[in-house]
Amino acid sequence: MLQQVNGHSSGSVAQNLPLLREGLQEFLGGDTPLHQLDDLTKVNPVTLETVLRCLQARYMADKFYTNAGCTLVALNPFKPVPPLYTPELMREYHAASQPQKLKPHIFTVGEQSYRNVKSLIEPVNQSIVVSGESGAGKTWTSRCLMKFYAVVAASPASWESHKIAERIEQRILNSNPVMEAFGNACTLRNNNSSRFGKFIQLQMNSAQQMTGAAVQTYLLEKTRVACQATNERNFHIFYQICKGASEDERLQWHLPEGAVFSWLPNPEKTLEEDCFEVTREAMLHLGIDTPTQSNIFKVLAGLLHLGNIWFADSEDETQPCQLMEDAKCSLRTSALLLQLQEDLLLETLRIRTIKAGKQQQVFRKPCSQAECDTRRDCLAKLVYARLFDWLVSVINSSICADPDTWTAFIGLLDVYGFESFPDNSLEQLCINYANEKLQQHFVAHYMRAQQEEYAVEGLEWSFVNYQDNQICLDLIEGSPISICSLINEECRLNRPSSAAQLQTRIESALAGSPCLGHNKLSREPSFIVMHFAGPVRYYTAGLVEKNKDPVPPELTGLLQQSHDPLLTVLFPTNSKEKTQEEPSGQGRAPALTVVSKFKASLEQLLQVLHSTTPHYIRCIKPNSQGQAQTFLREEVLSQLEACGLVETIHISAAGFPIRISHQNFVERYGLLRRLHPHASSSLYCQSVTKRTSECPPPAEEATLQPLLQDILHTLPALMQTVTTHNDPAEATTVPVHCGRTKVFMTDSVLELLECGRAQVLERSARCIQYSWRRHQHRKQELQRQAATLLQAAVRSWLTRKHIQRLHTAATVIKHAWQKWRTRMAFLASKELDGIEEKQTPGFVSCSPQPPAQTRLLGAITRLWPLGLVLANSGTGMRGFQRKLVVCACLQLPSSSPSNYNIQTAQQDQAGVTSIRALPQGSVKFHCRKSPLQYADTCPEPSPCTVSGFNQILLERHKLIHG
Numbered sequence: 001m002l003q004q005v006n007g008h009s010s011g012s013v014a015q016n017l018p019l020l021r022e023g024l025q026e027f028l029g030g031d032t033p034l035h036q037l038d039d040l041t042k043v044n045p046v047t048l049e050t051v052l053r054c055l056q057a058r059y060m061a062d063k064f065y066t067n068a069g070c071t072l073v074a075l076n077p078f079k080p081v082p083p084l085y086t087p088e089l090m091r092e093y094h095a096a097s098q099p100q101k102l103k104p105h106i107f108t109v110g111e112q113s114y115r116n117v118k119s120l121i122e123p124v125n126q127s128i129v130v131s132g133e134s135g136a137g138k139t140w141t142s143r144c145l146m147k148f149y150a151v152v153a154a155s156p157a158s159w160e161s162h163k164i165a166e167r168i169e170q171r172i173l174n175s176n177p178v179m180e181a182f183g184n185a186c187t188l189r190n191n192n193s194s195r196f197g198k199f200i201q202l203q204m205n206s207a208q209q210m211t212g213a214a215v216q217t218y219l220l221e222k223t224r225v226a227c228q229a230t231n232e233r234n235f236h237i238f239y240q241i242c243k244g245a246s247e248d249e250r251l252q253w254h255l256p257e258g259a260v261f262s263w264l265p266n267p268e269k270t271l272e273e274d275c276f277e278v279t280r281e282a283m284l285h286l287g288i289d290t291p292t293q294s295n296i297f298k299v300l301a302g303l304l305h306l307g308n309i310w311f312a313d314s315e316d317e318t319q320p321c322q323l324m325e326d327a328k329c330s331l332r333t334s335a336l337l338l339q340l341q342e343d344l345l346l347e348t349l350r351i352r353t354i355k356a357g358k359q360q361q362v363f364r365k366p367c368s369q370a371e372c373d374t375r376r377d378c379l380a381k382l383v384y385a386r387l388f389d390w391l392v393s394v395i396n397s398s399i400c401a402d403p404d405t406w407t408a409f410i411g412l413l414d415v416y417g418f419e420s421f422p423d424n425s426l427e428q429l430c431i432n433y434a435n436e437k438l439q440q441h442f443v444a445h446y447m448r449a450q451q452e453e454y455a456v457e458g459l460e461w462s463f464v465n466y467q468d469n470q471i472c473l474d475l476i477e478g479s480p481i482s483i484c485s486l487i488n489e490e491c492r493l494n495r496p497s498s499a500a501q502l503q504t505r506i507e508s509a510l511a512g513s514p515c516l517g518h519n520k521l522s523r524e525p526s527f528i529v530m531h532f533a534g535p536v537r538y539y540t541a542g543l544v545e546k547n548k549d550p551v552p553p554e555l556t557g558l559l560q561q562s563h564d565p566l567l568t569v570l571f572p573t574n575s576k577e578k579t580q581e582e583p584s585g586q587g588r589a590p591a592l593t594v595v596s597k598f599k600a601s602l603e604q605l606l607q608v609l610h611s612t613t614p615h616y617i618r619c620i621k622p623n624s625q626g627q628a629q630t631f632l633r634e635e636v637l638s639q640l641e642a643c644g645l646v647e648t649i650h651i652s653a654a655g656f657p658i659r660i661s662h663q664n665f666v667e668r669y670g671l672l673r674r675l676h677p678h679a680s681s682s683l684y685c686q687s688v689t690k691r692t693s694e695c696p697p698p699a700e701e702a703t704l705q706p707l708l709q710d711i712l713h714t715l716p717a718l719m720q721t722v723t724t725h726n727d728p729a730e731a732t733t734v735p736v737h738c739g740r741t742k743v744f745m746t747d748s749v750l751e752l753l754e755c756g757r758a759q760v761l762e763r764s765a766r767c768i769q770y771s772w773r774r775h776q777h778r779k780q781e782l783q784r785q786a787a788t789l790l791q792a793a794v795r796s797w798l799t800r801k802h803i804q805r806l807h808t809a810a811t812v813i814k815h816a817w818q819k820w821r822t823r824m825a826f827l828a829s830k831e832l833d834g835i836e837e838k839q840t841p842g843f844v845s846c847s848p849q850p851p852a853q854t855r856l857l858g859a860i861t862r863l864w865p866l867g868l869v870l871a872n873s874g875t876g877m878r879g880f881q882r883k884l885v886v887c888a889c890l891q892l893p894s895s896s897p898s899n900y901n902i903q904t905a906q907q908d909q910a911g912v913t914s915i916r917a918l919p920q921g922s923v924k925f926h927c928r929k930s931p932l933q934y935a936d937t938c939p940e941p942s943p944c945t946v947s948g949f950n951q952i953l954l955e956r957h958k959l960i961h962g
C-alpha cells in the first residue's frame with residue numbers, strides 16, 4: 001500500500017518503508033494481539049493479508065469462530081472440541097443479555113436469530129446460510145444449530161407439551177442420520193460429504209417453541225449410484241446394509257458375506273458413518289417401520305445386483321447384446337429383489353422402443369453395449385432419486401408441523417460451496433449459479449449493514465460505488481438469451497448437437513458479456529465464466545445430454561410393473577403420475593430440464609431468503625488433509641475468495657475500509673499541522689463541516705474537534721504537493737469523511753497521511769540531528785579546552801618534581817664527589833712526598849691545617865684537572881706557560897723550579913711529557929705498598945680521561961702520541 005505513496009514521497013521515506021509499514025501496522029492494529037480480535041472488520045486495514053494473519057493466529061490459539069461483520073467465519077478444528085458444544089454453553093449464550101458481546105460462536109448467530117423471531121420485528125422469519133467447500137463443516141454446523149434450538153427453543157409450560165416438543169425435536173435431530181445415510185458419501189475431500197443441498201425450516205409457534213421442521217433438498221448427485229470416482233465411495237447406506245445386515249437379512253436381501261459389487265468400491269474402508277443401527281433407529285423414530293425399512297434395503301440390494309449386470313458387445317446390430325456369463329445370476333437376483341419379471345428387465349435394458357408415424361407405431365431396436373450400460377445406470381439412478389425424494393417427503397410428513405401451529409421459522413441453508421475443478425460440467429454450472437445467486441443476496445445484505453454503520457456515523461451512503469455480480473447472473477440465467485436458455489434450447493430442439501456447436505452458439509450469442517471468456521488454446525470445446533470467486537471453464541461435451549437427463553419411458557414403465565410395495569409407491573401407474581421425464585409428445589424433448597428445474601427451485605429458495613433476515617456462516621477448511629492445528633494460507637485464501645469474503649473485503653475497499661477513532665487520529669496525525677500551519681480549508685470536503693453543524697459533538701469530542709479540523713484541513717495542501725506532477729484535479733477532492741466517533745477514509749488517504757507524517761518526522765529528525773550535533777560539538781570543544789589545561793598543569797607539576805629530584809641527586813653527588821676528592825688529594829700528597837713528619841710548605845696534608853690552607857687546598861684540588869687540561873692542550877699555551885700552569889696546578893713551589901723538571905711536548909704537540917722532582921732531603925724508598933688502589937697499574941691510555949692522580953706520575957708518552 002505504501003508503495004503507492006512512494007511515488008510521491010521523498011527518497012529517505014522510501015528507504016524507511018519497512019519500518020514505516022511496521023509502525024503503521026502497529027498503529028492501525030492497535031495493541032490487541034491478532035488472535036484476540038473477534039471481528040475481522042476490526043483488522044485494520046482490512047486486507048487479505050491481515051485477515052489471513054488474524055484467522056491463522058486465532059486458529060492456532062484454538063479460537064475457531066470469528067466475526068466478519070455480519071458474517072461468522074467458522075474454521076474447522078478437525079478435532080473434537082466438546083466444551084464448545086455443551087448444552088450448558090448453549091444455555092449461557094441463550095441467557096446472555098448481549099450474546100454478541102460473548103466470544104464469536106455459531107450459538108451467537110443462533111441466539112441472535114432466535115431473538116429476532118421473538119422480537120416480532122419484520123421480517124420475523126430468519127435464515128442462516130451456511131456455506132463453504134466440501135469438508136469445511138457445514139453439516140456439522142447445521143447439526144449443532146439444530147441441537148442448539150432443540151435446547152433453547154424447548155421450554156413448554158406443561159409436562160405434556162414438553163413431551164410433545166421433545167418428541168418433535170428428537171425427530172428433527174433424527175432426520176440428520178437418515179438424510180446423511182442416503183445423501184452423503186465418502187469423497188476425496190470429505191469422508192461424510194453431503195451430495196445434495198438442503199434447506200431446513202425450523203418452525204416456531206407464537207411462544208417461540210420449535211413445533212416442527214421441513215426439509216427441502218436440492219440437486220442430489222444421483223450419478224454416484226452407478227458411477228463413483230476413483231478412491232471415492234457410493235452413498236453410505238449401501239455400505240451400511242452390506243456390513244450391518246443380520247444373517248436373516250443377508251439371506252433375504254441376497255447379500256452374502258464377502259459378495260463383490262461393482263457399484264460398491266472401497267468396501268474395506270470402515271467409517272463411523274457406516275453404522276447401520278443408527279440409521280435404522282433414526283428411521284424408526286421418523287415413523288418408518290421395520291417392514292418398510294426392510295423393503296427399502298431390499299430395493300437397494302436389488303440396485304447393487306443390477307450394477308453387476310454386464311453386457312457383451314453384439315457384433316450384429318440387429319441382435320440384442322448378450323449378457324456376460326456372471327451377469328445372469330445378478331439379473332435374476334436383481335429382478336427378484338425389485339420384484340420385476342426377469343425377462344422384462346432384460347428386454348428393457350437391451351431393447352429400445354420407438355414410436356413413430358401417425359399411428360404411433362412401435363419399433364423395437366436393439367441397443368449397443370454402451371446404450372445397455374447407460375440404460376442400466378439410468379434405471380438405478382431413477383430408482384435411487386425417487387427413493388431419496390420419497391424419504392425426504394416421509395421425513396417431512398413426520399417432522400412438519402401443522403401450518404396453523406407455527407407462526408415463524410428459522411431456515412438453515414446448507415449449500416455446496418463454489419466449485420472449480422479441472423473438468424467442470426453441468427453440475428458445477430448449477431452449483432456455481434446457486435452460489436452467484438447467494439452471493440448477490442449476501443452482498444445486498446452486507447451493503448445494507450455497511451449503510452447502517454455509515455448512517456450511525458452520520459455519513460452518506462452514496463460514497464460507495466460498487467458493481468455487484470448481476471452481469472455474471474445475466475450471462476448465466478438472463479432473458480432472453482443466456483447460457484441456461486441456450487442449453488435448454490438445444491434440449492428442446494432435440495436435434496443431434498455437437499459440443500463444438502454449442503460452444504459456438506454460446507460464444508456468438510453472448511459475445512458482448514464481459515463475464516464470458518474463451519481459451520482459444522483449449523482443444524476441447526468449452527467456455528469460461530468469470531464468477532465472483534474466479535473464472536471457471538465449463539466443457540460443453542455432454543452438457544445437453546446431462547441437461548435433458550433423459551429417462552427412457554420403457555424404464556419407468558418397467559418399474560411401474562413392479563410388485564414391490566415400495567416401488568409401487570415410487571412409480572405409481574395412475575395417469576396423474578405421468579413422469580416429468582416422459583416426453584410430452586413424440587419427437588419432443590422433455591419440457592423440464594435439469595437446469596430449468598434447478599432454476600425454479602433456486603428462485604423459490606431466494607424468495608424465501610428475501611423474506612427473511614439473513615445470517616451468514618462461512619465454513620472454512622484450514623487444510624485439505626483434515627489435520628488439526630494445520631493452517632495452510634493458500635488453501636484458506638482460495639476459500640475466502642470462493643465464499644465471497646474477499647469480495648466483501650473489496651466492497652469495504654470501495655467504501656472506506658480504514659476507520660480510525662478521533663482520539664487515535666489526532667494522536668497520530670496531529671503533527672501534520674506543522675506541515676501546513678496555514679492550510680486553507682476551501683478544498684476540504686464539506687462533509688466535515690456539514691456533519692458537525694448537523695450534530696453537535698459529544699463533550700469529550702469537543703476538545704478533539706478543533707484539532708481534527710486542523711489536521712483534515714492540511715489534507716488538500718498535502719494532496720496538492722503530491723499531485724504537483726500529476727493531475728491537479730486529483731487534489732480537489734479528498735476521500736475522507738469525519739464520522740461521529742471515527743474518521744473514515746480510503747487507502748489512498750491513509751497513504752497520504754502517512755506520507756505527510758513521514759515528511760514531518762523527517763524534518764523533525766533533521767532538526768533534532770542538527771541541534772544534537774551542535775550541542776555535541778560545543779561539548780567536545782569545552783572538553784578539549786579543559787583537557788589542555790589539565791595537561792599543562794600536570795606537565796608543569798611533573799617537570800618541577802623532576803627538576804627537584806635532579807637537584808637533590810646532584811647535591812648528593814656533589815657532596816660525595818667533594819668528599820672523595822678531598823680524600824684522594826690527601827692520599828696522593830702523602831704518597832708523593834713520603835714524608836709523614838716533615839711538612840712541606842704549601843703541600844697538602846691530611847693533618848689538621850688552618851682553615852685558610854684547607855680552603856686553598858680544596859681549590860687546588862678542584863682546579864688541578866683544569867690546569868692539566870690547559871697544560872696538555874695542543875693549542876693556546878706553550879713551553880713555559882705550560883710549565884707554570886702545571887706548577888700552579890700541582891702546587892709545586894715556584895720559588896725553586898730547579899727542584900722540578902717539567903718537560904712539555906714539542907711545539908706542534910700538546911700536553912706535558914713528564915714531571916720529575918728532585919728528591920728533597922734524604923731519599924727514602926718506601927717499600928710500603930701504595931694505599932691507592934690501582935696505583936701500580938697503567939690505565940688504558942685515553943686522550944680524554946684522567947682517571948687518577950697517580951697517572952700524573954707516569955710517562956705520558958703513549959698518551960701524547962697515541
Ligand SMILES: Nc1ncnc2c1ncn2[C@@H]1O[C@H](COP(=O)(O)OP(=O)(O)OP(=O)(O)O)[C@@H](O)[C@H]1O
Pocket residue numbers: 076077078079080081132133134135136137138139140141190192193194195416619
Ligand atoms: N466444529 C467442528 N468440530 C469438530 N470437528 C468438525 C467441526 N466441523 C467439522 N468437523 C469435522 O469435519 C468433517 C467435515 O465436516 P462436514 O461434513 O460438516 O463438512 P461439509 O462442509 O458438510 O462437507 P460436504 O459439503 O462435503 O458435506 C466432519 O466429519 C468433522 O469430523
